[in-house]
Amino acid sequence: MEEAENQTFGDPDLVPDPVPDLVPDPVPDLVPVSSWDSRGAVSTYLRDAPRVWHDAGMGISKKLLSDGEYVVLSVRGHGKALIWPVLVFFLVVGGVITALMLKPNNTGVASAAAVVAVPLLVVLSLVPFLRWVTSTYTVTNRRLITRQGILTRTGRDIPLFLINDVAYEKGLLDRLLGCGTLIISDATEKAGVVLPDIPNVEQVQLQISDLLFAHDDGNDDDGSRVPGEPPRNNR
Numbered sequence: 483m484e485e486a487e488n489q490t491f492g493d494p495d496l497v498p499d500p501v502p503d504l505v506p507d508p509v510p511d512l513v514p515v516s517s518w519d520s521r522g523a524v525s526t527y528l529r530d531a532p533r534v535w536h537d538a539g540m541g542i543s544k545k546l547l548s549d550g551e552y553v554v555l556s557v558r559g560h561g562k563a564l565i566w567p568v569l570v571f572f573l574v575v576g577g578v579i580t581a582l583m584l585k586p587n588n589t590g591v592a593s594a595a596a597v598v599a600v601p602l603l604v605v606l607s608l609v610p611f612l613r614w615v616t617s618t619y620t621v622t623n624r625r626l627i628t629r630q631g632i633l634t635r636t637g638r639d640i641p642l643f644l645i646n647d648v649a650y651e652k653g654l655l656d657r658l659l660g661c662g663t664l665i666i667s668d669a670t671e672k673a674g675v676v677l678p679d680i681p682n683v684e685q686v687q688l689q690i691s692d693l694l695f696a697h698d699d700g701n702d703d704d705g706s707r708v709p710g711e712p713p714r715n716n717r
Contacts, residue, residue, distance in 0.1 A: 542620050542627050555689060556620040560661035560679040567610040574599050574607075619677050621690055626666065628675060638675065644668045648690050650683045666690075 542553070578595045585591040609632070617630040626645065629637040645668050652662035662683030667674040680686055 542618075542629065547622065548624070551622050551624050554621045554623055554693065555686065556618060557680060557686065558618055559614055560659060560681045562655070562659050562661055563614050563679050564611060567607040570606040571603060574602050619680070621686075621693065623693065626675070626690075628677070638672075640666070640668050640670075640675065642693055644670060645690075645694055647674075648687050648694070650680075650687050652683065656683075 542556070547553070578599045581591055581595050612632045613630070616632055616635075618628075620627040620629075623642075625642060626640045627637065628639075629635060631637075645666055647665075647667040649665045649667075650662045651665065656662045656679075661679050661681050664677040664680045664683055664686060665674060666677070
């Protein structure tokens with residue numbers, strides 16, 4: 483038995499088929515993206531994951547990003563901004579229902595209630611809600627992008643290398659609700675950007691600071707270096 487096996491493996495005519503080269507499929511350009519859930523826990527996803535990367539859920543379309551640019555985080559104001567509009571909505575609707583119940587089948591009361599209620603709901607509830615929905619703040623690996631406005635869209639783009647300070651403020655209510663105001667100062671003639679009611683403002687500030695440090699090589703804006711200042715980030 484052993485002789486037969488030795489003859490089989492020793493036969494020069496019996497050459498095993500060559501094993502084809504296993505070339506791995508190209509891996510898509512997946513970029514880790516951090517986000518925070520309702521408990522404040524940090525989760526890491528990928529740029530192409532459907533949960534994170536789709537234009538409908540972002541403050542800026544993927545088509546508006548330059549080559550090599552990707553979204554690090556995109557946030558909308560905290561639901562705290564809707565407390566007053568929602569309260570006004572229920573108060574006005576409750577008042578209209580009460581008036582109609584006290585004066586049923588009264589066309590004059592119904593008309594007067596509609597004349598008063600509709601403008602109040604539009605100005606104090608609908609407009610603030612639309613303003614909240616259309617205001618987004620996006621941070622990419624290259625810039626800070628703000629977009630806001632219902633009919634007329636306005637926005638501002640600040641390159642990360644021009645940002646020189648990132649601070650935040652949290653009042654008592656902000657601490658209870660888990661939000662705060664993000665204050666960003668930049669080295670331009672325009673005033674800095676104040677972003678109110680940012681959810682998890684401390685984590686947002688930390689991630690922006692990490693991005694700024696990653697882009698800081700110790701050089702001034704004109705490319706010069708402070709004498710004696712060592713290179714940063716291994717550059």
